[in-house]
Amino acid sequence: MSEPLLQLTYISDVAPGLSSEQIATIHQQAERNNQRLGITGVLLVTSRHFLQLLEGPAELVKTRFKLIAADPRHQNVRLVSERPVQQRQFPHWQMGLKRLLDQDEHADLQAVIHLYGQQQTFSEQHADAIALLLKSL
Ligand SMILES: Cc1cc2nc3c(=O)[nH]c(=O)nc-3n(C[C@H](O)[C@H](O)[C@H](O)COP(=O)(O)O)c2cc1C
Numbered sequence: 001m002s003e004p005l006l007q008l009t010y011i012s013d014v015a016p017g018l019s020s021e022q023i024a025t026i027h028q029q030a031e032r033n034n035q036r037l038g039i040t041g042v043l044l045v046t047s048r049h050f051l052q053l054l055e056g057p058a059e060l061v062k063t064r065f066k067l068i069a070a071d072p073r074h075q076n077v078r079l080v081s082e083r084p085v086q087q088r089q090f091p092h093w094q095m096g097l098k099r100l101l102d103q104d105e106h107a108d109l110q111a112v113i114h115l116y117g118q119q120q121t122f123s124e125q126h127a128d129a130i131a132l133l134l135k136s137l
Pocket of ligand 1: 026029030031033034043050052064067068069071073074
């Protein structure tokens with residue numbers, strides 16, 4: 001049997017004063033490490049929040065998330081959902097970064113991220129809504 005896969009989504013607040021260069025560095029680190037680890041997913045950034053979905057071997061995703069959650073480049077990291085999946089739902093994303101900053105494109109997704117960004121806890125419905133919106137990217 002193949003290793004169990006985990007899909008983990010979180011939302012966080014961008015650290016005050018974080019520059020676009022620093023965001024680019026995060027993206028590079030994520031791409032490089034995730035490729036090596038066999039983790040895929042997507043990292044979205046708005047003017048206020050990060051939203052990231054990670055998929056991969058369960059233990060690797062959990063360990064990586066602990067490391068990411070302790071990163072001072074963001075704050076108030078909140079788990080939206082953590083669920084086992086039979087197969088990757090976003091297999092093609094080697095952690096593609098979609099910048100939603102200053103852009104009318106994906107305004108619906110941006111609005112949802114800002115709304116969810118104000119919440120501390122999330123229901124299964126919230127998680128489903130986010131997964132659905134990410135699928136439409
Ligand atoms: C919002 C955010 C998302 C991140 N996403 C990832 C990621 O998907 N994979 C990863 O390895 N590191 C990610 N990082 C960086 C980690 O927190 C950490 O700095 C990095 O993994 C350390 O890598 P290094 O050992 O190559 O220096 C992220 C950081 C932030 C702030």
